[in-house]
Amino acid sequence: MKPNRTTTKPRMTEQRKIVLSAVRKIRRHPTVDEVYTHVRRRLPRISLATVYRNLELLAAQGLIRQVDFARPQQRYDHRLHDHYHIRCVQCGRVDDVPIDPFSALEYDAKCCGDYRVLGHRLEFYGVCPTCQKRKDNRPPRTQKASPRLVSARVKTVNNRREGAE
Amino acid sequence: MKPNRTTTKPRMTEQRKIVLSAVRKIRRHPTVDEVYTHVRRRLPRISLATVYRNLELLAAQGLIRQVDFARPQQRYDHRLHDHYHIRCVQCGRVDDVPIDPFSALEYDAKCCGDYRVLGHRLEFYGVCPTCQKRKDNRPPRTQKASPRLVSARVKTVNNRREGAE
DNA sequence: TTGCTATCAGTAATGATTATCAATATTTTT
DNA sequence: AAAAATATTGATAATCATTACTGATAGCAA
Numbered sequence: 001m002k003p004n005r006t007t008t009k010p011r012m013t014e015q016r017k018i019v020l021s022a023v024r025k026i027r028r029h030p031t032v033d034e035v036y037t038h039v040r041r042r043l044p045r046i047s048l049a050t051v052y053r054n055l056e057l058l059a060a061q062g063l064i065r066q067v068d069f070a071r072p073q074q075r076y077d078h079r080l081h082d083h084y085h086i087r088c089v090q091c092g093r094v095d096d097v098p099i100d101p102f103s104a105l106e107y108d109a110k111c112c113g114d115y116r117v118l119g120h121r122l123e124f125y126g127v128c129p130t131c132q133k134r135k136d137n138r139p140p141r142t143q144k145a146s147p148r149l150v151s152a153r154v155k156t157v158n159n160r161r162e163g164a165e
Numbered sequence: 166m167k168p169n170r171t172t173t174k175p176r177m178t179e180q181r182k183i184v185l186s187a188v189r190k191i192r193r194h195p196t197v198d199e200v201y202t203h204v205r206r207r208l209p210r211i212s213l214a215t216v217y218r219n220l221e222l223l224a225a226q227g228l229i230r231q232v233d234f235a236r237p238q239q240r241y242d243h244r245l246h247d248h249y250h251i252r253c254v255q256c257g258r259v260d261d262v263p264i265d266p267f268s269a270l271e272y273d274a275k276c277c278g279d280y281r282v283l284g285h286r287l288e289f290y291g292v293c294p295t296c297q298k299r300k301d302n303r304p305p306r307t308q309k310a311s312p313r314l315v316s317a318r319v320k321t322v323n324n325r326r327e328g329a330e
Numbered sequence: 331t332t333g334c335t336a337t338c339a340g341t342a343a344t345g346a347t348t349a350t351c352a353a354t355a356t357t358t359t360t
Numbered sequence: 361a362a363a364a365a366t367a368t369t370g371a372t373a374a375t376c377a378t379t380a381c382t383g384a385t386a387g388c389a390a
Contacts, residue, residue, distance in 0.1 A: 011336060011387070024243040029250070029259040031238040032377080047339040052378065054337095055241055067240035067250065067259060068233075069286075072346065072378090073196040075232035076220055078189040085194070085232065086280050094194040094232060095280070099273050106289065108264050114294035115251050115260070121234075122287045124271065129279035176356065176367060197346080212370040217347070219368095237347090237377065336387080343380070350373075359364070 010057060018042050019054040023064050069125065084121070088128035097124060175222060183207055184219040188229050234290065249286070253293035262289060 010016075022038040023030060030038070036051045058064045071092055082101040087094050106117045175181075187203040188195060195203070201216045223229045236257055247266040252259050271282045 009336080009388090013337065013386095015338075020243075023241050029240040029242050031240055033238065035241065045339070047341090049340075049379080050338060059241070062245070065242045065245065067242050068236060070235065070239045070377095071233060073198065074235045074346085075194040075196055076188050076200065076224070077194050077230040077232050080227070080230060084274075086274060086278065086282070088280070089283065095278055097274050098277050099270075105264075105287070109249075109251060109262050109289045112263050113251070113260055114297070115253070115289070115291040116297060117251070117289055117291040118254065119291075120287060120289045122270070122285060124274045124280070124282055124285045126280040126282040126284075132279070132281060174357085174367085178355090178368065180369075210370075212372090214348085214371075215369060235346095239377085332390085334387105334389080336385105338385070339383100341380100341382085344378080346375100346377090348373100348375070351371090353369080355366100355368070357364105357366075360362085 010061065015039075015043060015046055015050050016054045016058065018046075019051055020058055020063060023055070023058070029067050069123070082119075084123065086124040086126060088131055089125050090127055090131040090134075093128045093130070095128075175226065180204075180208060180211055180215050181219045181223065183211075184216055185223055185228060188220070188223070194232050234288070247284075249288065251289040251291060253296055254290050255292060255296040255299075258293045258295070260293075 018039050019035060022035050026034060026038060032048075032051060032055060035055065036046075036048050039046055039051060055064070059066050069087060075094055079096070084097040084099060084101065085094050086097050102120075102122075105120050109115075109120070110117050183204050184200060187200050191199060191203060197213075197216060197220060200220065201211075201213055204211055204216060220229070224231050234252060236252075240259055244261070249262040249264060249266065250259050251262050267285075267287075270285050274280075274285070275282050
């Protein structure tokens, strides 16, 4: 997506409406392909690219949510003890969070469904100090572009203000 | 041709040792490319595939950790209220976990680093009821393969495409 | 209407990862 | 030690999800 300075006014097109209703209708957390398949029952000529486009836009508008921080690249950690991470939504940087891991959580989760719970991961997200200093929203060159996250940030910024200073 | 009993005894080769030490040496959570770049200073001829292979193997051995559940496909959620998920490590299925979201967590995390914390996500992982019933470890065909997560298991069943249906 | 721009379908390109393969290295068995 | 079996490697092709590009179309504002 390109950073245009236009007065972006998204139009709720027929395709977009149907994509949205598809995500809402499919109970579980659908993949893009599942949405695509579902939508095509009503719009057989819709393009997969249109589904991608609209899902991203709907997420940026906060009408739906992306489940994952699907960063383009996997990261590795040499620290083997349980700990949590914080990730910069702009540049993808990941740091450790030195708070103690919970132990009761898995028990709590066990009471729902028949999953055999193996563990959990807790991840914070925010803006790293480096990105806070940057005026524009471009990710630094050390990081491959991650358009999805950048657009998601627009949404989260509206909802923040947890512990305002 | 038959992948029977796994006398699988991984050899700690020079390449593997250096990949491991690279992950340990790079303080932050490195991407594959960062590891590759670092390793090449000592082994200029090493293949990127070797780095991928060794990172996966080291993670399967528990010597390092993968930071993300980098599922191949992004998933979407129409539920907008804060809630947590549980994900099946075998088939990738995602369900909601009806425990109350924490509110103090972001405050706790704030005390470390200069991140501006926007929120958090908590994800459980385990084995879904369907996969618990399955004897083999193959993911169901409704799910695109998730090589990274299941690879440790899949490897023993190797070379067998699930084409026979 | 005229111009602007969002959106579309279709398709090509991208980028991360995985698979394949022949060659080499290491272990195991004889 | 030789032979057999298996693991590993480098190089490269293939895959798969996602993104970018294209020319056409349609809604909105002046």
